[in-house]
Amino acid sequence: MDMIVSALEFIFASAIDVLPIAIFLFAFQRLVIGEPLANGRQIVVGFVFVVIGLGLFLDGLEETLFPLGKLMAQQLTDPEFLYESAGKLTADLVWQDYYWVYIFALAIGFSTTLAEPALIAVSMKANEVSGGAIGVWGLRVAVAIGVSIGVSLGCYRIITGLPLHYFVAAGYFVVILQTIIAPKLIIPLAYDSGAVTTSTVTVPLVTALGLGLSEAVPGRSALLDGFGLVAFASLFPIISVLAYGQLAVLRKHVSDFESETNNPEKEE
Numbered sequence: 152m153d154m155i156v157s158a159l160e161f162i163f164a165s166a167i168d169v170l171p172i173a174i175f176l177f178a179f180q181r182l183v184i185g186e187p188l189a190n191g192r193q194i195v196v197g198f199v200f201v202v203i204g205l206g207l208f209l210d211g212l213e214e215t216l217f218p219l220g221k222l223m224a225q226q227l228t229d230p231e232f233l234y235e236s237a238g239k240l241t242a243d244l245v246w247q248d249y250y251w252v253y254i255f256a257l258a259i260g261f262s263t264t265l266a267e268p269a270l271i272a273v274s275m276k277a278n279e280v281s282g283g284a285i286g287v288w289g290l291r292v293a294v295a296i297g298v299s300i301g302v303s304l305g306c307y308r309i310i311t312g313l314p315l316h317y318f319v320a321a322g323y324f325v326v327i328l329q330t331i332i333a334p335k336l337i338i339p340l341a342y343d344s345g346a347v348t349t350s351t352v353t354v355p356l357v358t359a360l361g362l363g364l365s366e367a368v369p370g371r372s373a374l375l376d377g378f379g380l381v382a383f384a385s386l387f388p389i390i391s392v393l394a395y396g397q398l399a400v401l402r403k404h405v406s407d408f409e410s411e412t413n414n415p416e417k418e419e
Contacts, residue, residue, distance in 0.1 A: 161205075162203055164206070169198065169201060228367035254303075256303040259357075261296065261298065263356055268351065269351075290392065298387065300391070301387030302360075309361060312371060312376065329397070334399070337392060337393060338393070340392065344389060345385040345386060358380065358381060
């Protein structure tokens, strides 16, 4: 019964959130464009489905993904587990002893990114628009690698307590250098890749992981250190997708060079 009440509360809250959007769209269509909506009944039904889906999704986040991420962080940073995995008894823990956290961050960042609906949609459209030059799985894997490295590095930052802006500044410096030399085809897509990864699947788990980790590691603040993992998950996919484009160009140059080497005599 409590679960039903909780779900209804989230659905009602979602309806309140979606209501201004619906009012604006309907009013703009009627007052500015001056024409009634085509397929109005289908649009209304679609809004109802959106409200119900958002409510159930938010309820699911609250009941599963947020607690799961926090629980995993607490278990991975439990002193007994760390002492046993590091082969220590009572010594002070250092950042190297949290290697299971880094491995978990790599795995969860990679797997959640591959499951992102927004990334799947963008990859399919990029493949379609580029005429197959950009592979669906190639782009998804490149983005997933970037997110996994970013989340793992963000966990390292939380554990060590290093300032967030150092990592962000260094990361964007690399992005600027890559943007100068990367193929123009991949640059806009790379910048969009950072946004599509921070969506429905990745953000809840990554946020819960960061908050749980900051609460479990001694000397860390959930407010100061717990947030920032989403920034890593947004930044490093840009780097990895730009590298994906650069590798594709390099592979093409190598292929052209081998073709010219194997066929030295060509008609001019």
